[in-house]
Structures are given as structure tokens and as C-alpha cells.
Amino acid sequence: MQGGVIVRALGEKDLSEAKRIFHVAFGTFLGLPNPMEFCADRDYVRTRYIADPSAAFGAEVDGKLVGSNFVANWGSVGFFGPLTIRPDYWDRGIAKRLLEPTMEIFTKWGTKHAGLFTFAHSPKHIGLYQRFGFWPRFLTVIMSAEVRPTEKIQGCTRYSELGDSERTVCLHDAAELTNAIYDGLDVGSEIRAIAAQGLGDTVLLSDSSGLGGFALCHCGADTEAGNDTCYIKFAATRPGKNAAQLFDRLLDICESFAASRHLKRIEAGMNLARQKAYRRMLARGFRTVFQGITMHKPNQPGYSRSSLYVIDDWR
Ligand SMILES: CC(C)(COP(=O)(O)OP(=O)(O)OC[C@H]1O[C@@H](n2cnc3c(N)ncnc32)[C@H](O)[C@@H]1OP(=O)(O)O)[C@@H](O)C(=O)NCCC(=O)NCCS
Numbered sequence: 313m314q315g316g317v318i319v320r321a322l323g324e325k326d327l328s329e330a331k332r333i334f335h336v337a338f339g340t341f342l343g344l345p346n347p348m349e350f351c352a353d354r355d356y357v358r359t360r361y362i363a364d365p366s367a368a369f370g371a372e373v374d375g376k377l378v379g380s381n382f383v384a385n386w387g388s389v390g391f392f393g394p395l396t397i398r399p400d401y402w403d404r405g406i407a408k409r410l411l412e413p414t415m416e417i418f419t420k421w422g423t424k425h426a427g428l429f430t431f432a433h434s435p436k437h438i439g440l441y442q443r444f445g446f447w448p449r450f451l452t453v454i455m456s457a458e459v460r461p462t463e464k465i466q467g468c469t470r471y472s473e474l475g476d477s478e479r480t481v482c483l484h485d486a487a488e489l490t491n492a493i494y495d496g497l498d499v500g501s502e503i504r505a506i507a508a509q510g511l512g513d514t515v516l517l518s519d520s521s522g523l524g525g526f527a528l529c530h531c532g533a534d535t536e537a538g539n540d541t542c543y544i545k546f547a548a549t550r551p552g553k554n555a556a557q558l559f560d561r562l563l564d565i566c567e568s569f570a571a572s573r574h575l576k577r578i579e580a581g582m583n584l585a586r587q588k589a590y591r592r593m594l595a596r597g598f599r600t601v602f603q604g605i606t607m608h609k610p611n612q613p614g615y616s617r618s619s620l621y622v623i624d625d626w627r
Contacts, residue, residue, distance in 0.1 A: 454600065
């Protein structure tokens with residue numbers, strides 16, 4: 313089988329089929345009666361492709377697309393997914409083939425810490441990624457909380473409100489903040505993708521020392537959030553003695569932002585190695601909806617450490 317598989321760059325023309333395979337692959341794995349209903353209101357394929365077409369790969373057999381994978385460049389950190397193969401082509405080595413250019417692009421980018429989010433209960437998933445040097449570490453939970461009616465909060469801005477030069481400063485400050493969390497971590501590509509594709513907004517929290525925290529929010533259908541939901545794809549507060557207070561304030565701002573968009577729920581991922589941040593979210597009423605595991609290469613914590621107030625899940 314491996315000989316008949318062509319792994320190549322994904323193209324615009326592949327996107328509808330790649331999206332169909334995404335829904336059907338996850339829906340089949342999870343045993344849904346109608347697999348196409350898996351995350352029907354969300355989009356990962358088109359949005360990630362548009363964000364960086366050079367980091368999207370497809371697998372083809374007999375001229376037909378049978379799978380795809382997407383890679384994200386967060387500076388010194390990189391992760392991949394969704395990786396999906398058409399169910400009638402499972403267990404023929406196609407995911408392994410798609411992981412080859414994935415590992416090559418990490419090398420090209422100089423990624424220092426690579427990772428992924430997967431199903432903790434699946435020997436196949438864990439075994440597949442272990443072959444490529446990834447190691448399972450902490451559970452990563454996807455949490456959800458209702459949006460309560462809130463008043464508009466002062467002292468926060470949104471990336472969409474900034475002019476071009478202010479945006480440049482903001483991207484610089486955000487990179488400086490994440491660099492203090494993990495050397496070289498930079499989610500600027502995601503901030504730009506949200507703005508360019510109108511997926512939501514990035515909310516910014518300032519204090520007397522400058523940028524204290526920020527949160528990248530996807531909003532509603534056809535983003536990574538889905539109907540009625542504000543999904544915090546990444547959030548972080550400046551490390552140090554005020555990090556916990558800043559984190560609480562940042563979550564207030566996210567809630568106020570979600571309310572302003574008439575969204576009902578906030579969804580956010582949390583690596584359980586970040587105990588303090590996880591406990592703060594529990595205390596605020598967030599509850600786990602489901603959980604998976606992040607796998608890391610090398611087998612090191614990266615920025616999943618107990619003192620850091622970071623939200624993300626690498627899905
Ligand atoms: C998970 C998925 C991408 C795998 O694709 P695939 O093309 O079937 O995978 P491959 O055939 O390339 O990989 C097979 C490898 O899995 C691993 N594997 C399979 N069963 C295993 C087991 N019981 N124990 C350990 N490793 C196992 C092995 O490494 C195997 O390769 P080997 O036989 O040469 O050792 C595919 O099943 C899929 O699309 N699933 C639904 C969506 C999904 O879960 N995506 C991934 C989310 S992280």
C-alpha cells in the first residue's frame with residue numbers, strides 16, 4: 313500500500329474533501345451514528361489551510377485524497393493536527409506517510425518543542441506518535457463554562473480595534489510575553505490568522521507594566537469554536553507575582569467579550585500540569601467536557617508547568 317500513496321502539499325481544491333474526511337474520520341472513530349455530525353459547526357481544515365498553506369499536507373491514492381494533516385508554527389513550539397485518514401484506508405500506513413513531511417517541517421522551522429493532542433485511551437494513537445519520538449505527558453482537558461451577563465470591562469482592548477502600527481507593537485509585546493513563558497514561544501501567526509479571516513478577536517489586558525495578558529478567541533460557527541461558543545485557543549498572562557490576578561482578570565475580559573458577541577459558552581483547554589491555572593478555572597465554574605493527552609517531543613514539560621497561567625490544548 314505504501315508504494316501507492318502520494319504525499320503532497322494540500323491545495324485549495326482539496327479543501328471540501330479534506331473537510332469531509334475530517335468529519336467522517338473522527339465521527340467513525342468515536343462511533344457516532346452519523347459520523348458527518350462530528351463537529352459539524354466547526355472548521356479546522358479551511359481555516360488552518362488559509363493560515364499557512366505551506367504547512368498543510370495531503371495523501372492521495374489513485375488520484376483521490378484520502379487524508380490530510382496541518383502543522384502550526386508557534387515560534388520555538390510547533391504542533392500538528394487535525395490528522396485524519398478516510399476510514400476505509402485506515403491501518404495501511406497512510407498516517408505514517410503524512411507524518412514524514414510533518415517531521416521535516418519541524419526540522420525546517422527549527423522547532424524546539426513539538427507536540428500534539430490525542431486520545432489517551434487509544435493504543436493505536438499513542439503507538440503511532442511514539443514511533444515518531446513523541447511521548448505522552450499530562451492529560452489535557454477541554455473545559456466549558458456558561459457566559460454570565462457581565463458589564464463591559466475597562467482597561468482592555470481588542471486587536472481588531474488597533475491600527476497597523478499599534479498591531480505591530482502588540483504582536484511584538486505578545487511575543488515578548490510568551491518568550492518569558494517559554495523561550496521563543498510566539499503565537500503571532502494565530503493572532504494574525506484570527507484577524508485576517510475574521511474568526512474572532514484577540515483580547516488584550518494591560519497594566520502599569522504593559523501587556524499583562526492576552527487571549528486568542530474564536531467565535532461561533534465555521535471557526536474552531538462552533539455555534540454559540542467562544543473558544544479560547546490560546547491565552548497567557550505575564551509570569552511573576554501578579555500572574556494569578558492577571559489570569560482572573562483575563563478570564564473576566566474573555567467572558568465580557570463572549571457576552572458582547574452574544575455567545576453562550578466559553579471553551580478552553582488546560583494541560584493539567586498547570587495546576588494553579590486549572591484550579592482557578594475550576595473555581596470559576598469551568599467543568600471538563602472531555603479530555604485527551606498531549607504528547608511531547610522531546611519528553612519535556614515545555615510551557616506546561618505549574619507556575620504558568622496559560623490556556624491551550626493543541627487540538
Ligand atoms: C488515527 C489515524 C490518523 C491513523 O491513521 P492510519 O493511516 O490508520 O495509521 P497508520 O496505518 O499510518 O498507523 C499505523 C500505526 O499505528 C500504530 N498502532 C496501531 N495499532 C497499535 C497498537 N494497538 N498499539 C500500538 N501502536 C499501534 C503502529 O505504530 C502502526 O504502525 P506499524 O504497524 O507499522 O507499527 C486514523 O485512524 C484516523 O483518521 N482516525 C480518526 C481521526 C483521528 O483520531 N485522528 C488523530 C487525532 S490525534
